[in-house]
Amino acid sequence: MRAVQFTEYGPPAVVHVADVPPPHAGPGEIRIAVRASGFSAGETRIRSGRLRDVVPAAFPFRTGFDAAGVVDEVGPGVTGTAAGDEVFGWTAMTARGAHAEHAVLVAWAAKPAAWTWAEAGGAAGTAETGTRVLDRLGVGPGHTVLVHGAAGGVGTVAVQLAAARGATVIGTASPANHAFLRSLGAIPVVYGEGLPDRVRPLAPDGVDAVFDTAGGALPDLIAVAGTPARVVTIADLTAAAHGVHMSHGSPSAAAGDPLAVHALALAAALADEGRLHIPIAATFPLEAAAAAHELSETRHARGRIVFVVS
Template identity: 70%
Template sequence: MRSVQFTEYGPPSVVHVAEVAAPHAGPGEIRVAVRASGVSAGEMLLRSGEMRAVLPVTFPYRTGFDAAGVVDEVGDGVTDVGVGDEVFGWADAATRGANAEFAVLVAWAPKPGAWSWEEAGGAAGPVETATRVLDRLAVGAGHTVLVQGAAGGVGTVAVQLAVARGAAVIGTASEHNHDLLRSLGAEPTTYGTGLVERVHALAPTGVDAVFDCAGGALPDLLAIAGDAARVVTICDFTAPAHGVHMSHGAPVDETGTVLGSGADPLASHGLAIAVRLAGEGRLRVPVAAAFPLAAAAAAHELSETRHARGRIVLIS
């Protein structure tokens, strides 16, 4: 089968499609014929080598965490889906490989009928990340939440999930994305110089939680929140110096212990929430662009601009 991978650190051009052996579903897993899969922003850092001191990779590295497709193989112990079912979900975080013609998923849910394959293929990663962080921040009804970088793949989903919890949301984005944020239920503002004052004008009684999806602004975000415990980032590696938690997800074992130092448990329950909200017309997955597998390098190039409006996906 065809699978996207890279065999050395470098720019987007090192990403290519290779012919590899198809994987098979093990116990508690399913295999899908992939229709669409997400391009993970975090993999840009892995591919470039910026993370090699912390998270070195084993080559060849097969890319892709989340995908949507049609079940064609069911592992032992799986009873909630069958061959031919349409699902979306994610692969094992360690092995990945979802940017391919076939992928093994370890968590899944029925594909909402309201979503296209492109939307479903890019949904599971942002849903998991947004649910995990909103849970850690204990966001609920009556709260005011600032989402920094609200027009990206995770940010657009985080806005909608926070609104669904009954929170008021302020989202930062470039001005040309403000109408998008309004359509998702957020009050938009721009990022950069003067952010503290702009947010105070929109929320004079204060902000209860800050979800950083962009990085590079923790001093301002701390000033807005007033307490490092009310700020969580998913992308700013200076977080420890500011006393801020940087969230990354890891699975748990049968005892509920998180299998990753400093990690938060993967928010698998977010998939069912997403299915319900999608069915109610309250959750959509903005897709910035869709590329064929053969153009995976171009997808990486677009992701590196950090100006994609929503999720970037690959079509199998």
Template identity: 70%
Template sequence: MRAVQFTEYGPPGVVHVADVEAPHAGPGEIRVAVRVSGVASGEVRIRSGALREVVPVTFPFRTGFDAAGVVDEVGAGVTGVGVGDEVFGMTTTAMRGANADFAILAAWAPKPAAWSWEEAGGAAGSVETATRVLDRLAVRAGHTVLIQGAAGAVGTIAVQLAVGRGATVIGTASEHNHDILRALGAEPTTYGAGLAERVRVLAPAGVDAVFDCAGGSLPDLIAIAGDPARVVTIADLTAAAYGVHLSHGAPSDNTGAAVGAGADPLAVHGLAIAVTLAGEGRLRVPVAAAFPLAEAAAAHELSESRHAPGKIVLVS
């Protein structure tokens, strides 16, 4: 089968499609014939070498954490799903390899009828991440939440999940993405100098929690929140120096120790929540671009530009 991988650190051009042996579903797993899979921004940073000191990898590194497709193998002990079912889901953080013709999923849910394959293929990783952080921040009805970097793959999902909990959401993004945030239910503002003053105008009573999807602004975000314990980042590796929690799901026997914080339990229950919200018309997956699997390098290049609102996906 075809699978996307890289065998050295470097620019997007090191990403390529290779012919590899197809995997098979083990106990508690399913295999899907992949229709669409997601491009993970974290893997883009891994590929560049930016995370080599905190995320050790073994080459070749096969990419892809989330995918949607049709079940074609069911492992021992798996119930409630069968061959031919349409699902979306995620691999384990240790295995990955979803950017391929076939992928092994460790967590999954039925593909919502309202979602295209492109939406479903890019959904699971962002849903899990957003749910994990909103759970840690205990976001609930009546809260006001600031999401820094709200127009990205995780941010757009986090906005909708927070709104689904009954929270008021303020989202930062470039001005040309503000209409996107409004459509998702957030009050948009720009990031950068003066953010605290802009947020104060939008939320005179203050914010209850801050979800940082962008990195690089922790002192300002802490000042807005009033307490580093009310800020969680998924993007800033300097978090520990500020007393902020860095949430990640990487295996704790490698990345966890290096970044100074153990992995959080994966919030796979978020997939079922996403199915419910999608069925109610309250959760869509903004797709920035879809590339053929063979053009994975171009997808990495677009992701690295950080100018893509929503999720970048690969079509198998």
């Protein structure tokens, strides 16, 4: 089968499609014929080697964490799911490999009818990340949350998840994305120098939590929150120096924050209610993997980048 991988750290050009043996479902797993698979900005940091101390790559390194498709193999012990079901979910973090014609999922939920394949393919990872961080921040009704990088793949979903919890959401983005953020339920604000002064009149009673999806602004984000304890980042590798928690999902609590498996059912329910949309920035075939990496590194993709498998 075709799968995206890289065999050395480097620029986007090191990413390529290879013919590899198809995986098979083990106990408690399912295999899907992939229809779409989400691309995460973290993939660019892994590929470049910037995360080699956190996510060391064993070459060849297969990319992709979340995917949607049609079940074609059910492992021992799996109940309630059968061949032919349409699902979305994620792979084992140690295996990855979702950017491929077939992928083995360890967590999944039924694909909402309201979502296209591209939306479903881009949903699991962003919903998990958004739910994991909002849970850690304790976001609930009546809170005010700032999402930094609110127009990106994780940011757009985090805005909607926070709003669904009854929170008031302020989102940073360029002016060109402000109308888009309003459509998602956020109060937009321009990022950059002077951010705390611009946020203050939007949240006269203060900001309860800050979710940083973009990086590069921790001093200002701490000033907005009033303390590093109310800031969580998924993107800024200088977090520890600022006393800020950097969240990365892990099956083991000792190695990171536990994966928010309940995010799948939550996302599906909100989608069925018309309260969760997965904005798609662009779609690419597997063979254009390098172009997907290049777009992600511009940091101007509005929504999720997704591979569509034909």
